Amino acid sequence: MxxxxxxxxxxxxxxxxxxxxxxxxxxxxxxxxxxxxxxxxxxxxxxxxxxxxxxxxxxxxxxxxxxxxxxxxxxxxxxxxxxxxxxxxxxxxxxxxxxxxxxxxxxSDERWDRVLEHCQNKISTLDDLLTGNFSDELLMIFKDKSYGLFPSPxxxxxxxxxxxxxxxxxxxxxxxxxxxxxxxxxxxxxxxxxxxETESLIKKSIEKKLDNMLEHVGKKTDRTMDASKISDVFGL
Incomplete structure (x- = not known):
């Protein structure tokens, strides 16, 4: 038995x-x-x-x-x-x-700030973020055990x-x-x-791109765009 x-x-x-x-x-x-x-x-x-x-x-x-x-x-x-x-x-x-x-x-705020800093100019749209359509460098940053997005035990x-x-x-x-x-x-x-907030990741990258564009055409780089306009332009 x-x-x-x-x-x-x-x-x-x-x-x-x-x-x-x-x-x-x-x-x-x-x-x-x-x-x-x-x-x-x-x-x-x-x-x-x-x-x-x-x-x-x-x-x-x-x-x-x-x-x-x-x-x-x-x-x-x-x-x-x-x-x-x-x-x-x-x-x-x-x-x-x-x-x-x-x-x-x-x-933590410290880890979040580091992620945001590394995300500058590396994500274009919310769709890219959600589908994982970004560079190998950013993939490694997100998965880094010291300061990435994924939790430790x-x-x-x-x-x-x-x-x-x-x-x-x-x-x-x-x-x-x-x-x-x-x-x-x-x-x-x-x-x-x-x-x-997903919006923070996108906006951080967008703001950097806008600054680069404005700098390239010789305009002020401290120009800002409000959230509603960013959403309209980039589909957030």
Whole structure:
């Protein structure tokens, strides 16, 4: 007799998760499940960069992989991103649904100022920012562990209602990966989570370009343009 029970295939686990999701949606139609199509959890630049950043830390390396299968099986029944916070409901064993909460520290003013400084003249439009269409130099700046945009383990705080006493349970691991998948739907969620303004990145670059243009034609370089005009010209 086995003490571990009958082995369940990935397809069976996914089917059970879908049935549980249907029941949950009847009670709460506002739930936002994370559905993975294909073998890759995240496909957008921001989503892939998020997951790569998580996997790059030794503190997470032995635990984070536990969440991959859970996400692909549809275990993330609900995931909502707010400023500096993520709330999720994860399908557990049996009839259990566990609640996870993840809090991420706000980007420090010092790091934000350094990012803005490096972004001068390197981003043209909001679309370029959201699609990751910028130089390799800027990619490295964004992902730099010392002063980039992505959080370190010290900046990520989490809790789960499950009884697992491990540092990072599989429900938290699944939630962390699911955040990256969420960025595929809307990269702006990244900036909401990190509590930073996309407009500031664009405007910083635009202001530098305007100064360069005005300097080139021999005009004053201290000329400014109000936010509404910048938005009209550059499509913000």
């Amino acid at each position: 086995s003490f571990y029970g009958r082995y369940e295939t990935a397809a069976e686990k996914k089917r059970k998760a879908q049935n549980k999701l249907k029941k949950l949606m009847k009670k709460d139609p506002t739930v936002e499940p994370v559905t993975i199509e294909g073998r890759t959890i995240a496909k957008s630049w921001w989503g892939k960069a998020w997951c790569t950043n998580l996997e790059s830390y030794a503190d997470y390396s032995n635990r984070i992989s536990r969440g991959k299968a859970y996400v692909k099986q549809g275990a993330v029944l609900d995931l909502k991103i707010e400023e500096g916070k993520v709330l999720s409901k994860i399908n557990g064993s049996g009839s259990k649904i566990y609640d996870c909460d993840i809090h991420i520290d706000k980007l 010290d900046e990520i705080h989490f809790g789960c209602s499950c009884p697992d006493v491990a540092y990072m349970c599989k429900h938290i691991a699944a939630t962390l990966y699911a955040i990256g998948a969420k960025f595929d739907n809307d990269p702006l969620f990244f900036f909401t989570l990190r509590q930073i």
